[in-house]
Amino acid sequence: MTLTTDLRFDQIRLPEECEALRREVRAFLAEEVDAGTFDPGQPEYGDAHDAEFSRRVAAKGWIGMTWPKKYGGGERSFLERYVVTEEFRVANAPVRLHFVADRQSGPILLKYAPEHIKMEVLPRICRGEVCFVIGMSEPGSGSDLFAAKTKATKTGNGWRVNGTKIWTSNAHIADYMIGLFRTSPPTKENRRHGLTQFLVDMKTPGIRVNPIYQMTGRHDFNEVVFEDVFVPDDHVLGEIDGAWKQATSELAYERSGPERFLETFYVLIELIRALGPSPDVRSAEGLGRLVAQLHTLRRMSVSVAGMLQAGQEPVVEGSIVKDLGTIWEQKLPGRVRELAAFLDPEATNRMTLEEQLAFAATIAPKLTIQGGTTEVLRGIIARGLGLR
Numbered sequence: 207m208t209l210t211t212d213l214r215f216d217q218i219r220l221p222e223e224c225e226a227l228r229r230e231v232r233a234f235l236a237e238e239v240d241a242g243t244f245d246p247g248q249p250e251y252g253d254a255h256d257a258e259f260s261r262r263v264a265a266k267g268w269i270g271m272t273w274p275k276k277y278g279g280g281e282r283s284f285l286e287r288y289v290v291t292e293e294f295r296v297a298n299a300p301v302r303l304h305f306v307a308d309r310q311s312g313p314i315l316l317k318y319a320p321e322h323i324k325m326e327v328l329p330r331i332c333r334g335e336v337c338f339v340i341g342m343s344e345p346g347s348g349s350d351l352f353a354a355k356t357k358a359t360k361t362g363n364g365w366r367v368n369g370t371k372i373w374t375s376n377a378h379i380a381d382y383m384i385g386l387f388r389t390s391p392p393t394k395e396n397r398r399h400g401l402t403q404f405l406v407d408m409k410t411p412g413i414r415v416n417p418i419y420q421m422t423g424r425h426d427f428n429e430v431v432f433e434d435v436f437v438p439d440d441h442v443l444g445e446i447d448g449a450w451k452q453a454t455s456e457l458a459y460e461r462s463g464p465e466r467f468l469e470t471f472y473v474l475i476e477l478i479r480a481l482g483p484s485p486d487v488r489s490a491e492g493l494g495r496l497v498a499q500l501h502t503l504r505r506m507s508v509s510v511a512g513m514l515q516a517g518q519e520p521v522v523e524g525s526i527v528k529d530l531g532t533i534w535e536q537k538l539p540g541r542v543r544e545l546a547a548f549l550d551p552e553a554t555n556r557m558t559l560e561e562q563l564a565f566a567a568t569i570a571p572k573l574t575i576q577g578g579t580t581e582v583l584r585g586i587i588a589r590g591l592g593l594r
């Protein structure tokens with residue numbers, strides 16, 4: 207067995223301008239916390255949406271940061287965007303309204319939408335006004351996206367969509383979906399043929415959004431039912447029947463960011479606080495191990511951001527970051543609980559830690575499923591390396 211692909215994680219460091227930006231972001235977040243917008247110690251906020259907050263983030267120029275100025279973007283680097291994403295995630299800031307649009311829907315529109323759609327929609331994303339959702343998974347086709355059955359049938363100057371999407375995060379607050387629909391059957395030679403990406407206005411008649419509740423009791427995702435939903439021709443994104451050629455770059459954006467290993471980070475911070483400046487040897491060793499692992503993950507993730515900046519499509523590297531990162535963040539609450547077991551409840555704020563650990567335990571199972579499961583990512587990595 208031989209490796210046919212070079213696996214590269216270039217030693218990229220964040221440049222100095224990123225650190226100036228980091229200070230600016232931290233000052234902004236501190237002001238928001240002081241004003242009572244959110245509480246970084248309450249992890250639920252990280253999954254929340256707040257339209258006013260999104261607009262203030264937009265006013266700072268932190269949505270669509272890397273996009274061309276003519277569409278409202280900032281023409282800044284992926285590494286600068288990395289810093290903003292990282293700081294917002296660590297602070298548990300309520301970014302849900304604009305996050306998906308900023309991370310992946312906007313870049314798809316930039317690449318594949320007609321010019322007038324770009325001019326209409328991208329500036330609204332940059333102003334923090336619109337929420338996008340990902341319409342890929344269906345009942346019976348989650349990992350295997352190319353088995354999608356929701357059908358778009360050609361009619362006059364557009365398409366009629368019928369079928370059901372599932373696990374659609376934020377569909378109940380969304381303005382647009384980027385939907386993956388079947389426009390032709392697969393061919394014998396290519397089972398991935400026949401799917402097309404569409405921009406769907408979620409207010410179109412015929413769309414029904416049914417809530418699905420998470421283990422935390424929160425309403426984050428949904429079932430979305432399409433019944434004869436009309437989508438105009440100019441909302442087709444890219445090549446008809448050829449979405450499989452487009453999905454790979456989207457997944458590199460979706461899988462490699464710092465949000466893929468920082469979703470339970472707050473328990474590490476609370477542990478450090480609880481252990482104090484002079485932890486015992488066992489705790490120091492355990493903590494050191496966790497921080498070293500986090501540091502390595504971050505270096506790998508920054509490296510992928512550098513590749514995106516260089517115009518590459520680091521699908522294998524992004525999958526590795528997501529696989530290792532989500533396993534790490536999933537195991538983190540358990541490791542923190544072990545290290546905190548011998549802490550003196552009188553001397554520490556054990557209650558905050560306990561509450562955070564309880565919340566982290568309820569979100570941990572989803573971490574290795576959302577954005578592609580561990581097993582599926584490993585299949586992608588093995589294929590990318592020429593091992594299968």
Ligand SMILES: Cc1cc2nc3c(=O)[nH]c(=O)nc-3n(C[C@H](O)[C@H](O)[C@H](O)COP(=O)(O)OP(=O)(O)OC[C@H]3O[C@@H](n4cnc5c(N)ncnc54)[C@H](O)[C@@H]3O)c2cc1C
Pocket residue numbers: 339340341342343344346347348349350372373374375376427572575576577578579580581582585
């Ligand atoms: C919190 C959360 C948010 C989500 N948000 C969205 C969203 O906004 N939009 C959206 O479209 N989807 C969303 N999803 C769906 C998510 O992408 C799917 O759940 C995921 O891709 C797995 O698909 P599935 O649930 O159909 O499981 P299945 O694909 O049925 O997988 C079941 C099991 O079989 C394994 N398996 C499947 N295929 C293979 C294979 N080829 N090799 C080895 N093992 C395999 C999987 O690893 C898994 O353990 C979200 C999921 C979660 C948990």
